[in-house]
Amino acid sequence: MDRTVSALFSYSKRRIETDEKMKNWHERNTKEHQQAGSASMSRPQNPGCEVSGHLMVNRVPGNFHLEAGSKSHSMNPVMANLTHRVHHLSFGDPLPEFSRKYKRILKQVPEEHKQFNPLDGQLFSTEKYHQAWHHHIKVVSTHFETTNQPLIAYQFLEQSQIVYYGEDEVPEARFAYDISPMSVVVEKQTRKWYDYLTSLCAIIGGTFTTLGLIDASLYRVWKSKKID
Numbered sequence: 001m002d003r004t005v006s007a008l009f010s011y012s013k014r015r016i017e018t019d020e021k022m023k024n025w026h027e028r029n030t031k032e033h034q035q036a037g038s039a040s041m042s043r044p045q046n047p048g049c050e051v052s053g054h055l056m057v058n059r060v061p062g063n064f065h066l067e068a069g070s071k072s073h074s075m076n077p078v079m080a081n082l083t084h085r086v087h088h089l090s091f092g093d094p095l096p097e098f099s100r101k102y103k104r105i106l107k108q109v110p111e112e113h114k115q116f117n118p119l120d121g122q123l124f125s126t127e128k129y130h131q132a133w134h135h136h137i138k139v140v141s142t143h144f145e146t147t148n149q150p151l152i153a154y155q156f157l158e159q160s161q162i163v164y165y166g167e168d169e170v171p172e173a174r175f176a177y178d179i180s181p182m183s184v185v186v187e188k189q190t191r192k193w194y195d196y197l198t199s200l201c202a203i204i205g206g207t208f209t210t211l212g213l214i215d216a217s218l219y220r221v222w223k224s225k226k227i228d
Contacts, residue, residue, distance in 0.1 A: 067172035082132035091154035132171035
């Protein structure tokens with residue numbers, strides 16, 4: 001660009017017009033989105049994208065995040081909408097969900113305590129620009145020692161919240177995780193044969209004592225009636 005007065009004036013004028021258009025576009029789209037609600041997310045011009053794969057991480061606290069960016073397209077990542085749906089998120093080796101052995105082992109954990117994939121199928125929608133969801137995950141290893149081949153799975157608890165960004169910051173969907181030093185161990189304990197014998201003797205002894213007390217009480221009642 002030339003360093004003349006006219007060239008600098010033309011450049012400044014173009015920048016002001018571009019900034020004004022971006023401001024009007026932002027206000028118009030924000031208003032349309034508020035009126036249409038989440039339906040605007042499914043418009044053909046906002047198809048979104050799909051991310052899949054796996055990450056190898058160390059057993060230390062960390063995070064991974066998703067944000068808009070492209071070397072092949074002209075886009076403004078600051079204006080990106082980070083609405084997302086988690087189809088599947090898990091830690092550890094993939095488990096064969098349809099395996100009979102896997103289902104049989106998981107039956108040993110009550111349904112209210114199963115937290116292997118709590119984020120699956122959840123939609124995290126943002127209603128305005130310059131905001132995104134952050135997920136905080138606490139991972140706990142679960143050891144199933146009920147078979148000859150122990151199985152290790154990972155359960156996790158999550159808390160999600162919306163974080164607001166400045167107008168010049170790029171929003172990102174962040175997943176922060178922390179590996180708990182504690183573990184859950186599921187074992188199968190069997191009772192010894194003498195436990196059943198002890199329980200049987202206790203039942204017989206309790207029954208005999210109870211019947212003896214009832215017999216003594218009835219004897220005293222009938223004896224008092226005969227004397228009267």
